[in-house]
Every structure is written in structure tokens, then in C-alpha cells.
Amino acid sequence: IYSHYQELHAHFFKSHFTGDLMNRISEDVSRVRMYTGPSIMYATNLLVLTVMCIWGMLRVDPYLTMFVVIPLPVLALTIYLVNKIIYRKSEHIQAQLSALTTTAQETYSGIRVIKSFVQEKNMLQFFNKTSEGYRKSAINLSLTEAIYFPSMNLFIGLSMLSTILVGGYLAIKGGVSAGNIAEFVIYINLLMFPISSIGWVASMVQRASASQKRINEFLHTAPEISDPVQPGDRKVIEGRVQFENVSFTYPHTGITALKDFTLDLPAGSKIAVIGRTGAGKTSIVQLILRLYDVTRGVLKLDDQPIQAYGLKELRTQIAYASQDTYLFSDTIFNNIRFGNSEATREEVLEAARLADLDKDVSRLQKGYETVVGERGVMLSGGQKQRIVLARALIKKSRLVILDDCLSAVDTETEHQILSNLQDYLKDRTTIVITHRIFNSWKFDRIIVLDHGEIAEQGTHEELLRMNGKYARLFLQQTSLSKA
Ligand SMILES: Nc1ncnc2c1ncn2[C@@H]1O[C@H](COP(=O)(O)OP(=O)(O)OP(=O)(O)O)[C@@H](O)[C@H]1O
Ligand SMILES: [Mg+2]
Incomplete structure (x- = not known):
């Protein structure tokens, strides 16, 4: 059962x-x-x-x-x-x-x-x-x-x-x-x-x-997302993601989260997805992880429809730091290692270092062996987010998705983490979902999502020249940080 x-x-x-x-x-x-x-x-x-x-x-x-x-x-x-x-x-x-x-x-x-x-x-x-x-x-x-x-x-x-x-x-x-x-x-x-x-x-x-x-x-309730009957040999995901005219409606509420969404992400590229709350950003991730199937259109991974992958091979090869920071009532160490049960102690510590957890953990009496309490109640919001980030990074997948995972950390820590990640993410396809504009980072493309549709896209400079939503957001944030 x-x-x-x-x-x-x-x-x-x-x-x-x-x-x-x-x-x-x-x-x-x-x-x-x-x-x-x-x-x-x-x-x-x-x-x-x-x-x-x-x-x-x-x-x-x-x-x-x-x-x-x-x-x-x-x-x-x-x-x-x-x-x-x-x-x-x-x-x-x-x-x-x-x-x-x-x-x-x-x-x-x-x-x-x-x-x-x-x-x-x-x-x-x-x-x-x-x-x-x-x-x-x-x-x-x-x-x-x-x-x-x-x-x-x-x-x-x-x-x-x-x-x-x-x-x-x-x-x-x-x-x-x-x-x-x-x-x-x-x-x-x-x-x-x-x-x-x-x-x-x-x-x-x-x-x-x-x-x-x-x-x-x-x-007798059958799982709705079915595994292909004969999963092929274990395919290594290189990291190309293609959305072709994808529309997606949540089955039980009828809310359409994505409309005619088209996007081609070559392997190794980095994109940012920006958009106001409820724009459909997390829904994109749910589709890539195949927690839901697309309603219309095709979603391809490495030029193959996503349904061709076994659920297990698909999900083990995608590193995903989720927006909701769910931790198990276990030690910090085990919570990080949850991402990859074969990881060595060094790998866990390395992932924690990338997520800039070191300084927080060193202040705890039991260090990495501290039990975080049910759902992580003993940690701050930002600390939980960074454990979730480390848990994703330890998978070392070719495809990394970070869903709003730095929203609760201060700007200084955020800078630190972003610079830590530069090297780690070099050859990995990266999708960063965020409300804040990371101007210290060079994205190949930035997507501005609005009501499930792409409102604007381009590089940082192109978007600024367009003088639209993105430019406005950028102006707001820079003036805020100056003030
Ligand atoms: N599990 C779900 N079932 C039904 N509707 C959902 C579900 N998750 C999200 N939605 C709806 O889909 C729309 C898009 O949600 P989504 O989570 O993709 O937004 P988001 O851009 O990630 O927002 P945020 O920045 O607040 O995380 C919203 O209108 C939301 O109400
Ligand atoms: Mg979201």
C-alpha cells in the first residue's frame, strides 16, 4: 500500500x-x-x-x-x-x-x-x-x-x-x-x-x-503518469530542453498555467525565468519533472519526447531545488545527502560549501549532525533554502533547475552563492527562476513570463533596450538597492 x-x-x-x-x-x-x-x-x-x-x-x-x-x-x-x-x-x-x-x-x-x-x-x-x-x-x-x-x-x-x-x-x-x-x-x-x-x-x-x-x-487508483512500458537503456540526459507550443491546464482546477509556450534551451545554456507570482514559472518545472503531462504541444529532452524516458531515469538526472523548502526530520548531513544516496562525506561537504552553508553550520553545536526537527522547524527560512539547494547540487546533474531558491537569503550571501556556482554550472543546462534580477550573472537568455505566456525575451542588454517590463523591474530594483 x-x-x-x-x-x-x-x-x-x-x-x-x-x-x-x-x-x-x-x-x-x-x-x-x-x-x-x-x-x-x-x-x-x-x-x-x-x-x-x-x-x-x-x-x-x-x-x-x-x-x-x-x-x-x-x-x-x-x-x-x-x-x-x-x-x-x-x-x-x-x-x-x-x-x-x-x-x-x-x-x-x-x-x-x-x-x-x-x-x-x-x-x-x-x-x-x-x-x-x-x-x-x-x-x-x-x-x-x-x-x-x-x-x-x-x-x-x-x-x-x-x-x-x-x-x-x-x-x-x-x-x-x-x-x-x-x-x-x-x-x-x-x-x-x-x-x-x-x-x-x-x-x-x-x-x-x-x-x-x-x-x-x-x-485501484492507477498512477496517471505512466512509465513507458519498455524503458530503453538508461539514457544520459545531455540537457537540451525544448518546449514546442506547450499549453498546460491543471487537471483538477482547470487553471491554465501555460499557453502556447515555446522555448529551445541548448545543452549547457543558462536561462532565467522572471515573472510575477502565479505567472506559471513553477508549472514549467513540474512539466520537466513530469509531475504532470502537458495538455497540448510537445516537450522534448535531448530531441526525444519526455514520455520516452522512464520516470526514474528522468528524475534522477534532474537537479531541482524546489521553491517550497521541505526537509525531513533528520540531520542536516542526511538531508543534503538525500539528493544522492551514494554521495561521500566530501561530496556532501562540497555541496554545502557551494550553497554557503558552512558558516551557519559551524555555529551549531553538533554541526552537520544537527537534527533539523520536523520539516526543518529549527532552521531559518534562508538556511532551509540553502540545504534544499545543496540537496539539488549534490546530484551533479546535467540539468539544474533552481526555483526561487535564494529568495530568503540576504544579498551578500546570494552574491557569495552565485559566485560559488559560476564554475559548478559551467557545462550544465541551468534554469533559474527568480523574482530578483541577478545582474552579477550572465544569462544566455532571460524570459519574462506573464500569465503563462512569454512577454519578453532576450539577453539582459536587449531587454533593457526594449524598455518594457524587464527594464521597469530592473530600474525598480536598482533604485531600491541604491536607496
Ligand atoms: N498544483 C496545482 N493545482 C492547480 N493549480 C495550480 C497548482 N499549482 C499552481 N497552480 C496555478 O497555476 C498558476 C501558475 O502557478 P505557478 O506555481 O506556476 O506560479 P509561479 O510563477 O511559480 O508563482 P510564484 O512566483 O508565486 O512561485 C497559478 O494560477 C496557480 O494558481
Ligand atoms: Mg513558483
Whole structure:
């Protein structure tokens, strides 16, 4: 289940909550496990005992056996009906438990926001409401079960009573002996436990099947981005990227992020993509990484459509420093090495040096062995960004994409990193996405993106001469830095 989740499409995780996924992977799985273990054991026990007891009873007196056996079909029907109710309620309860887990999980991971907006009380109320709903359904289910189990015992008691009544009558008439009746009572007692466990087993089976259904729901969700059926030999990506009239619309929101976008990036070239927020810059990257497929047009890597590459070979060969700085709750060292699990210690330190992390890390008591806390809560925004940068650089890919990855560092550090990178990036195709103009860097081309379309493009000088959006932005930034 876990590995299937990992293969699923990016927007699957946008439309399903972590709490729900977690619940299905733990709670639902354990319910199914209850079914395969104890349920099967008790069911076997029941079957064997029933067959043997009935055989024993028939040997003594078929007429009397009838009285014991007649209530059984009624019992079976009742069990069937009640279990349908239990099934429906179980499904509902599992859904509510998922909602509860999601709420708790969101609260704790967003605790800093909640505290700073003083929303603890509201969140608590919300949580209380969700858990109250869960409590009510759980009690409701227990109520059904509370009526159900004693009723089963009542049935058994009635069966016993009728045996003694009819048996007593027969004994008076002289058909059977008192010993036979005692024998019957013992048989019924033997049957008592397994029959009352029918209810328990059946309810377990029902819960398990409700859970199995929830598990299957996601297991049957096929990954939308498919790997080519026969991935060719591992192709080394040289780094040419071509967009040919690419349009891209996000499938579940219908937002068109790129319109008729055409761009040819020769291997080894450097471009900057500038544009205001929401212009579609990150969407370009999502397409290159094939987190999404283009809606129209063709995206080629080294003159081959991107779909020709296996997902793994594609993604391992692209170094991407993402805009959102997600770190794992592990050491700084391991977070950097995450980019390339075969990297040596020297390589990790080299990547950290390129990202200008050294001076920050040397101030930490445990240095690179410092654990960064959940999602990196113990680090500053700029520090996280630079770890993410180092994590990308350590891949040493031919294609490097830096998505707004220096937005939170000061200009001095930024200069330092850019000059560190000059050499590293020399032969690598580089796409730098940014809001700030890096005038210390010479880009082969600068693209100004606006509403998913290229508004202007050219070198720094050409764009300044055009006197358009770029020139305006440049003027704003230089006057700002002078002021
Ligand atoms: N996962 C997504 N699902 C649906 N729509 C999205 C998704 N990601 C982005 N969008 C939409 O696509 C458009 C372009 O977003 P994109 O992330 O490419 O912008 P951006 O240029 O990177 O902005 P920023 O500078 O703020 O990072 C936006 O209108 C955004 O709302
Ligand atoms: Mg972005």
C-alpha cells in the first residue's frame, strides 16, 4: 500500500488528506488483519463443533434434534440483517476516524501558525466537533452490538428451554431417558460459545470488508503518469530542453498555467525565468519533472519526447531545488545527502560549501549532525533554502533547475552563492527562476513570463533596450538597492 501511494500522481495528494491516507494504511489494515487471524480461527472452530454436535444429537434422537436445529435458520437470517447494519455503520465510522486523524495531524504540523494567530481555541472546538461526531457513531455501533449479542444468547437459552420441555415430555412418555436429555443439554452448552461467536466473527468480517473496501479504493487508483512500458537503456540526459507550443491546464482546477509556450534551451545554456507570482514559472518545472503531462504541444529532452524516458531515469538526472523548502526530520548531513544516496562525506561537504552553508553550520553545536526537527522547524527560512539547494547540487546533474531558491537569503550571501556556482554550472543546462534580477550573472537568455505566456525575451542588454517590463523591474530594483 505504501509503495503504491508513492507512485500516485501529484494531484492525488492534493485531493486526499494525509490523515485519511495514514488511517487507511494503519487502522484499516489492522482491521483486515483481525479478519484473517481470529475470525478464521473462530469460524473453523464453529464449523467443526456444529457438525460434530449435530451428528451426536442425531444419533441420540432425531426428533429432539429438530427442536434444537429449527431456530438456526432464523438465527442465520437475523445475523445477516444485523450485519448489514453493522457494515454500513463501520464504513461511516472509519470515514470519521480519518477526518479526526486529519484534523489532529494538520493541527500539530501547523502549530506555529495556529499559535501565532491565537487560534488554539477554535481549533480545539473544531476538533471537539469532529470527535463528538465520531463518538456518537461509535456509541451507535456499540448499541447495535449491545442488543445483538444478548439476543443471540436469548436464542440459545430458548433452544435449551425447548429441549428440556420437549425432552421432559418425551421422557414421561418413555421415549428417551433422563440421561439423554442431560446429554442434549451438554451439546447445547458446547454449541453455545461458537454460536454466540458467530455474531462476533460476522461483525469482524463486516468491519474488515468495510476496511478492505477503503484500502482497495486507493489501491485501484492507477498512477496517471505512466512509465513507458519498455524503458530503453538508461539514457544520459545531455540537457537540451525544448518546449514546442506547450499549453498546460491543471487537471483538477482547470487553471491554465501555460499557453502556447515555446522555448529551445541548448545543452549547457543558462536561462532565467522572471515573472510575477502565479505567472506559471513553477508549472514549467513540474512539466520537466513530469509531475504532470502537458495538455497540448510537445516537450522534448535531448530531441526525444519526455514520455520516452522512464520516470526514474528522468528524475534522477534532474537537479531541482524546489521553491517550497521541505526537509525531513533528520540531520542536516542526511538531508543534503538525500539528493544522492551514494554521495561521500566530501561530496556532501562540497555541496554545502557551494550553497554557503558552512558558516551557519559551524555555529551549531553538533554541526552537520544537527537534527533539523520536523520539516526543518529549527532552521531559518534562508538556511532551509540553502540545504534544499545543496540537496539539488549534490546530484551533479546535467540539468539544474533552481526555483526561487535564494529568495530568503540576504544579498551578500546570494552574491557569495552565485559566485560559488559560476564554475559548478559551467557545462550544465541551468534554469533559474527568480523574482530578483541577478545582474552579477550572465544569462544566455532571460524570459519574462506573464500569465503563462512569454512577454519578453532576450539577453539582459536587449531587454533593457526594449524598455518594457524587464527594464521597469530592473530600474525598480536598482533604485531600491541604491536607496
Ligand atoms: N498544483 C496545482 N493545482 C492547480 N493549480 C495550480 C497548482 N499549482 C499552481 N497552480 C496555478 O497555476 C498558476 C501558475 O502557478 P505557478 O506555481 O506556476 O506560479 P509561479 O510563477 O511559480 O508563482 P510564484 O512566483 O508565486 O512561485 C497559478 O494560477 C496557480 O494558481
Ligand atoms: Mg513558483
